[in-house]
Amino acid sequence: MESNVIVSSRIRLARDIKGMPFPHMMSNADCQKLVDKVFDALDDIGDFDYFQLGKMNLLNIQMAIESNDISKELLKNSETGAYAKSIDETVTIMVCEEDHIRLQCIMPGLSLRKAYDIANDIDSELNKSFEYAFSSKLGYLTACPTNIGTGMRASVMMFLPALTIAGSIDDIIATISKMGIVLRGSRGEGSKASEFMYQLSNEITLGKTEDEIITMVENAVLKLVDLETNARKELLEKNYDMLVDKCHRAYGILSNSYIMSTDEAQKLLSDIKLGLALGLIKIKNADSIDDICDSIKPYHIMGRYGKNIDSETRDKCRAKYLHNIFANTLIE
Amino acid sequence: MICDKCKNKEATFHSRTNINGKITEVHLCDECATKTGAYSKSMMDFNNFFNNDPLISLGMDELSKEVCDFCGTSFEDFKNSGLLGCDHCYDYFENKLKDIIENVQGANYHVGKTALDHNQLTYDEKIEDLREQINRAVDKEDYETAAKIKKQIEKMQGEHNGK
Ligand SMILES: [Zn+2]
Ligand SMILES: [Zn+2]
Numbered sequence: 001m002e003s004n005v006i007v008s009s010r011i012r013l014a015r016d017i018k019g020m021p022f023p024h025m026m027s028n029a030d031c032q033k034l035v036d037k038v039f040d041a042l043d044d045i046g047d048f049d050y051f052q053l054g055k056m057n058l059l060n061i062q063m064a065i066e067s068n069d070i071s072k073e074l075l076k077n078s079e080t081g082a083y084a085k086s087i088d089e090t091v092t093i094m095v096c097e098e099d100h101i102r103l104q105c106i107m108p109g110l111s112l113r114k115a116y117d118i119a120n121d122i123d124s125e126l127n128k129s130f131e132y133a134f135s136s137k138l139g140y141l142t143a144c145p146t147n148i149g150t151g152m153r154a155s156v157m158m159f160l161p162a163l164t165i166a167g168s169i170d171d172i173i174a175t176i177s178k179m180g181i182v183l184r185g186s187r188g189e190g191s192k193a194s195e196f197m198y199q200l201s202n203e204i205t206l207g208k209t210e211d212e213i214i215t216m217v218e219n220a221v222l223k224l225v226d227l228e229t230n231a232r233k234e235l236l237e238k239n240y241d242m243l244v245d246k247c248h249r250a251y252g253i254l255s256n257s258y259i260m261s262t263d264e265a266q267k268l269l270s271d272i273k274l275g276l277a278l279g280l281i282k283i284k285n286a287d288s289i290d291d292i293c294d295s296i297k298p299y300h301i302m303g304r305y306g307k308n309i310d311s312e313t314r315d316k317c318r319a320k321y322l323h324n325i326f327a328n329t330l331i332e
Numbered sequence: 333m334i335c336d337k338c339k340n341k342e343a344t345f346h347s348r349t350n351i352n353g354k355i356t357e358v359h360l361c362d363e364c365a366t367k368t369g370a371y372s373k374s375m376m377d378f379n380n381f382f383n384n385d386p387l388i389s390l391g392m393d394e395l396s397k398e399v400c401d402f403c404g405t406s407f408e409d410f411k412n413s414g415l416l417g418c419d420h421c422y423d424y425f426e427n428k429l430k431d432i433i434e435n436v437q438g439a440n441y442h443v444g445k446t447a448l449d450h451n452q453l454t455y456d457e458k459i460e461d462l463r464e465q466i467n468r469a470v471d472k473e474d475y476e477t478a479a480k481i482k483k484q485i486e487k488m489q490g491e492h493n494g495k
Contacts (some may be wrong), residue, residue: 018450021403021418098415124448131450133419136462136484138433139442141419145433148422150444180438207439207480 004277005225007157007197007290008108011115013123014142014151015101016133022143023077023096031080031096038095039084041129045122048084048093053077059308062299073097090115091122098143099151101126110221112154112214120210139206149206154217158224161196161274162231169198172227180204181220195270195293200224232278247275251283255326259312260319265296282331292325335361400424441480455492459485 016022023031035052042048053061053075064070064083074081074097083094094102103126105119133141140151147153163169173183182203185195200220202213236243250271254260273289275281285292294300301314301321309317335343336359343359399406405417407425416422422429434440449458462485469478 016419018419019402022415024413024415025403025405025417120445127448132447134447135422135442136446136458137441137465138422139444140447141422143415145416145429146414146436148433149437149439149442152444204437204439206433206437206442209444213444 005159005228006110006221007159008106009110009112009115010104010106010153010155010157011112011119012102012104012153012155013119014099014147014153015103015123015126015130015140016099016142017101018131018133020100020133023098023100024143026096028080031077034100035080035082035095037129038093038101038126039082041126042084042093045125046091047087048091049087050082050084052080052082054079054081059299059303063303066297066299067294070094071097071102091118093122099147101130110156110218112156112218116152116154116210116214147205149204150208150210150213152205152210152213153201154214155199155201156217156221158198158200158221158228159196159273159277160198160224160228161270161277162235163224163228164196165235166231168227168231172224176200176220176223177203179220180216183224195266196274236278243275243278244280247271247281250275251281251326251330254322255329256323257319259315260296260322261311261315262296262298262318265318265322266293269293269296283326284329284331285325296322333359335359335364337361337364441477443480443484455488459488462488 017034020026020030020034026034039048039050042050051064061070061075061078065072065075069085069092070083071094074083074094077096081094081096083092085092090107091103091105093104103119103123105115105122107115107118135141139149140147142148142151160169163172169183176183180203181200183198183200185198200217202217205213208216250268254265254268254272269289269292272281272283273293276283276286276289296318298311298314301317302308304321305317333343333346335341338361341361341363344362345360345365346358397406397408400417400421401424402420403417405421407428410416410421410425416425430440462481466478466481466485469475469481
């Protein structure tokens with residue numbers, strides 16, 4: 001059960017260069033110099049693809065944001081903001097975001113330690129080329145004091161449909177916030193209930209070691225896995241028929257529509273995911289369901305179309321795309 | 333009553349706040365109240381993050397106008413954006429940041445990974461530096477911090493001897 005509650009683990013390290021104004025105080029020319037230096041240093045560390053926002057078209061940038069490759073924050077620096085992505089797609093390094101360097105490593109399942117080891121190695125290598133802003137008292141010095149100390153945010157993406165349906169999330173948020181843990185809907189406001197996806201992470205970054213922070217987050221994750229597992233059992237006992245109907249109904253609409261908005265598609269896909277997690281529906285493309293969730297977002301639709309299109313046209317494209325994906329994939 | 337700030341014109345803006353029993357009164361003339369934003373900043377919408385009464389900070393108005401000598405960021409800029417301008421700001425605004433950091437982080441001392449030291453401070457110099465920090469913490473009766481630094485020294489000694 002654990003595997004379909006925990007989606008992925010992410011370690012993010014914030015680093016800044018000693019004696020260099022933070023990105024929001026830098027000229028474009030200085031940002032560009034930093035980007036070049038970071039990319040040079042990365043070349044010796046591993047295999048990366050390099051991207052500069054100023055040289056990308058807006059469609060591709062927005063797609064990268066929709067896929068959570070990069071943050072909206074990076075777009076504030078739309079001319080010289082840049083990022084590198086490892087060939088295996090696990091590591092992304094943003095340059096000139098809120099901090100000079102934002103290094104993140106994402107791995108499937110509960111693998112914060114593995115992700116930290118990878119991020120930590122790259123960080124130590126980069127540190128040989130750059131002297132970091134660091135004080136023995138406050139640790140890594142970042143643009144915002146909420147990130148000082150370790151500069152580390154350890155997050156785990158979780159799929160919590162049963163707790164959401166049971167209406168328990170608000171209580172959980174209040175309880176675990178006392179443990180220094182933040183739980184928030186992962187894809188921005190509005191879509192949180194429909195997607196059942198949440199991100200759990202450490203609130204504080206100072207006064208605890210990386211290891212202590214990871215242990216803290218892991219413990220909270222395991223507690224939530226227990227709660228969700230029990231809530232799923234209860235949900236199945238009480239609402240079995242309704243749930244089987246719900247996910248098959250979602251399948252029916254997803255594979256047979258002419259117009260489909262992003263919101264509706266996300267809601268229906270969440271219902272399918274719920275059905276898959278509880279073993280109530282079988283479809284051939286179950287493994288790629290998370291990719292499908294990304295691929296129906298507006299800029300992904302336009303990316304495949306090759307140009308900007310209005311929302312009515314997008315909704316028709318989305319319906320056709322989903323029909324092609326889902327038609328005849330139901331395993332009876 | 334005369335304006336607290338320019339000590340010249342008649343005060344028209346009066347405010348009295350009670351924070352944990354400490355009463356702060358501010359009296360400003362129309363011009364100074366407008367300039368410092370006392371009118372426009374409603375007492376409520378001020379960012380709770382700073383847990384800092386706006387009128388107290390008006391009282392410290394002169395301090396707020398001080399800027400980091402390296403990057404030119406003022407404490408006011410930081411309050412507005414939540415971002416400091418450079419790493420020197422942490423030294424420059426040390427006293428004012430102290431409470432904010434403790435408030436947000438619930439801690440005031442780093443115990444995690446250490447950045448590579450490009451200045452090549454020797455191991456002995458680093459230990460000496462930390463010992464001085466312990467003394468300073470003990471002077472301030474901040475035994476919790478002293479204990480944390482001691483743990484840090486032990487960790488460094490362990491790593492050093494392991495090499
Ligand atoms: Zn005045
Ligand atoms: Zn500064």
